[in-house]
Amino acid sequence: MRRFFGRPQGLSEEAYIVTEREVHKGPLISGVENPDPDRSDDYVMVKHGTKEYMVSYPVGAITSGIVTVGAVRDQCVGLTGVEPERVSLSCGGKILREDAAPLSSLGIGHAARILCVASKATSTSPTGSEPAVIVDSLDSATPSKSKKKRSKKKTRPASPLPPSPAPSPQPEIKKLLLTPFQQIEAVWEGIIANLHPLVNDFLQNPPADADKRADAHRSLTETMMGELLKLDSVETGEPEVRARRKEVVKQIQATLDSLDAILKPT
Known part of the structure; x- marks a missing residue:
């Protein structure tokens, strides 16, 4: 394969x-x-x-x-x-x-x-905690005396709010x-944005422990293989599409060679 x-x-x-x-x-x-x-x-x-x-x-x-x-x-x-x-x-x-x-x-x-x-984002609220609820004195089933007195006061009319601005057109x-060419570019841009930072970090600072180093190598290699599978599913009827896919595959090949070199004994 x-x-x-x-x-x-x-x-x-x-x-x-x-x-x-x-x-x-x-x-x-x-x-x-x-x-x-x-x-x-x-x-x-x-x-x-x-x-x-x-x-x-x-x-x-x-x-x-x-x-x-x-x-x-x-x-x-x-x-x-x-x-x-x-x-x-x-x-x-x-x-x-x-x-x-x-x-x-x-x-x-x-x-x-x-x-x-x-x-x-994952939820950081403590388990079992409940949000604070503010109950209006007029809605309380058993209001205190002070609340009853306040409820008898005449309520002032609220000041009119200024009209909301018209929403901007969205x-x-x-x-x-996606066209075949766009599918290839999407795979490559995803590799650049998501995988290359991880690969560079591994190449520059490989784990000292051999098992951890092997696990990191396997994870990155399998992820790159998944990107190659995506490229293999792209229809390449046009010459420029075939050429672009070949170029991206070559770049992935070079990255995988660099990953393999880390595991080779010095």
Whole structure:
């Protein structure tokens, strides 16, 4: 089996003004370099797990620097239902940390692909604890005398609240099926964001204990094999798709060779 694979294998924010310092000088890391001026909208593709979503914005919102990392993170919070601090975004192997940074200042343009990783928090409330409940004196079955006296007082009418501002229009979110090329890129971006940090940590600081080192090696190797299986299931009828899959498989092969080298006796 290892031989077969070559190795076991939003606009709700205020407009953000882009200063000269923030203008991206280099090539785009993801997106379209010269988007069609007659396009109907700007959008980014957000990949989360096995699903991919198209998040659309008005034309020019991404390329002009209005859409920020924070705006995309807010959309991912709505998609995943977890807290913003537990949403990790990356694009082209680059982690997107600064919420105030416009996408365009990071080399991310119209039609870019962004990987979203969201982890859910575990409950930390002590077992058996109950939330505090505030009971209104008028709702008590046996109110005290002081409460009875207070209940006889004339209630002042509440001050009228200012009208709530109209909600900002939310971008349209569509679920799309991935093309073969996009499936390959999704596997590679997942490896870059999730596996490479673990692999690098293992290569730089392998456990001193032989058993723990072997267990860590086995876990990482099996995970990489799973990614190779995903690549094997991709239909590669087009030459460019076959070439891209071959390139990603070669990168995974090199990573597995590096992992194996740690276990070899010196």
